[in-house]
Amino acid sequence: MDILVCVKRVPDTAENEIEIKGDGTDIERDDLVYSVNEWDNYATEEAIQIRDDKGGTVTVVTVGDEEAEEVLRRQMAMGADNGILLSDDAFEDTDGRGIASILKAEVEKGKYDLILTGAQADDGAAQVGGMLAAMLDLPYAALVNKIEVIDDKKIKVGREIEGGNQELNEIELPCVLSIQTGINEPRYVGIRGIRKVASVEIPTHGTGDLGLDAGSVGASAAKVKRVDYFTPEMGAGAEMLEGSMDEMVEKLIDMLKAKGGLK
């Protein structure tokens, strides 16, 4: 089975203190560290496990600048066979639909049985997977937390529904799946693994290679435009507890007791 995994390089929320720029156009990016989006990492692990079990290849692809190459290498260190960087100055400020159309162009250059995306990105809107499937006119299942390969035509995919129950669906290949965290336990990628793939050639495809019209992507083609970033006003119902840790805990317990949350 040949699998394509779409990944994204994002600022890691665990290792950054996200602050908004004064002018509201973006977050402060001076001192950020980036990593592969967590959901995408689960998708890559799942693809590698399917390949190890059933054979085939795993290709990871990302849309981004030169620095996005590091997340491709990380996924290749995990075990992905190939990486493709989709990068072009024309891609700057592309909206979700535009990203999906860039990915679609790359998908059509190859032949993939299964296309995986993360369910969402740390800094995203959980939109690319669905749009990519629609553009490719392929079956789509979202929030997948279980994959069982039946044969090279069909697979079963599961998703968690209310109350911790599981729903299982059959879906025909090729298809697009958006992967939920927890589907597996992604393996660790050490410094050594990354160094081993440091010199592997990763092709870069731009508008020309993908047969895209530069006008169809980028800021000018974006139909969704970000207008502001701001910290919401504190609502009336919210109360920030203050004091030492012990005092805050005491206050919280008192409040929970008062409202009947604790007996």
Place this chain on the structure above:
Amino acid sequence: MDFALIPPAGGSFWFIPAWIVYTLIPVVGITSFLYIIVMRLKPMVLAAPDRSWREFLGETPQRIYQVLKIWLLQYRHPRYMSAGVMHILLFSGFLLLGLRSTELMFVGIKSGFHFLGPDGFIGAFYNIVRAYAATWVLAVALFAIYRRVVTKPARYAVPAKYGKDHTAEAVFVLCLISTLVLAEGLFEGSLVAAQKQQGMEAHTLAPLTLAWIFQHMLAAASKGVLQSVHSAAYFVHDVTFFFFLCFLPFGKHFHVVTSVFNVGLMRIRRGNVKPVQYGVSDAQLDDLDSFGVKKLEDFTWRHILHFYSCVDCGRCSDNCPANAAGRPLSPRFISIKGRNLVFAKYPVWGAPKVNGDAPMIGTTYEEDEIWSCTTCGACEQECPVGIEYIDKIVDMRRGMVDEGMVPQSLQKPLKALEKRGNPWGKMEKKRAEWTKALAENGIAVKELNGGDQAEVLYFVDSITSFDDRMQAIGQATAKLIHATGTDFGILGKAEKDSGHEVRRFGEEMLFQDLKNENSDNIKETGASKIVVSDPHTYNALKNDYEGLPPVEHISQFLLQHVKKGTLQLKASGNGNGEKIYTYHDPCYLGRHSGVYEDPRQLLDAIPGLKRVDMLRCRDRSFCCGGGGLMLFYEPEEEQRMGVLRVKMAEEAGANVIVTACPFCLVNMEDAIKVAGLEGKMEAIDLAELVAAHTDA
């Protein structure tokens, strides 16, 4: 020479002269033994390299010292008094009887053979000593059987998951030993009885020895009976002796052969971990195809020798905090399972019983087992034959890291260490924020990352830099160094985690990166001394890094100043009356670095301070639960090590636990809450306590 009875060599087996049989038995026995040894050496030859012989030989004086102390004098044995004394008696008995047994072997070939003439003083003296040795060996063997079968000390028990009980083998060997000394006693006793009956000159038997008892028992026996006893005893002794020799390499009694080598080759340096591969420098690490131990032969040959040498005495596991807390780790079974694997994969005869190169994790060892170790070193400190565990654990972790088998709970902190140089992923620029509180009090802590220099560098490390509670240790430490009038500074944002736990958790390349960056930045400060407040940092900078200025733990630094008079300690204003302090030895300050006295002397220098020691203190200190990445690991366990530890402090009658390590403090403070001892017990860092007793 006249004989009262026909000596073994003079008899016959049907038509075959006995000396031929008694020549063949040793020949067959020794040949078989050598064959078995060669087969046992095979996996050692195929195993990974260990230190170079040049390195081993370079430490010859220390190695001879260890052999004399730990092997010959059995220094570690009395740590378990009854078993220890018994073993010392058995061991000395074996050494004393070795010559006699060899002598007896030749007696079967040449009548009247002896190494030491019984008429000379040395011979006569030896005869008395070895006769008593044989007697006490029997007494000890019988008592040991009683212990094994009746009293059954808990540490010999084999938990169901590790297979069946080992009592049978132990008792069988004790029976063999008893047989040897009884046969020898009968052989000699019957001869002397016959000599006396015939009025011949008989050599005097030492009173109350086995031979003496048998001689008296057989005094009235007929010559025929004496002859039969004499001949049969010799035969039984000879056969048992060579059977025992060949049986040794099949189980725990192989230590009789291997322990002297094991002790001779044991670690001299402490605190360090082995390189990924001996003979491969840090700069060549990138060229290695595989990292760490994945299959049996990835262990070094010395590690295989450890497996052979394990006596199954259970002392390691009895002292292992992970085992005590119910984690799935028992160091004893690291060795026993390793040995079983060696025996199955390299049998003395027949085909291997396990398939080729299957990874050991998942078959012989379990992931959680290997991650459960805090590398506290209690097992290594206790092992009477010098078996080492930390290097094996670290090597297996290296193998798992290389295969991507790292628990999710550890992946995040490892990635944060890679990206931000600390396991919490905090921003580098915030590393010196803990100094702001000091600056408000007029103590400006210099940051030495812009070309600034200072005489002393305080290497703070991650937890003390970032953890809200532990920052107080940093503040107390800086305040005290300042109070001594020392010119000092910190690296600030140029400091990265020392990587001590990163290395011990098997992520060697990340450790190398951290080490290289820190080393460059430390050297740039021009400091002539490094002071640390975290024993993990102390061990890392001292034993994992190279070419740095001398490193001192804050307890050592402060004690020097107290002695010089450059730091004055005062009695505390109040509360010390009812406070009883106990000092908890952090593993990496105590066992791994040998710093036991300085922190205690420093505490005792505080006027009026009352201090008690816990039962498990100094080199038997009980790990609090582990530091560094161990804080992030979510082990399977029945209870926390820290809880066990605070209960020990309670038993000692203390109500304040003084630690000298930020991780110990985290674990102790948590454990006090979990144990429900809040208000009755408190924990404090040594630097905090000392700072509270100065005018600083």
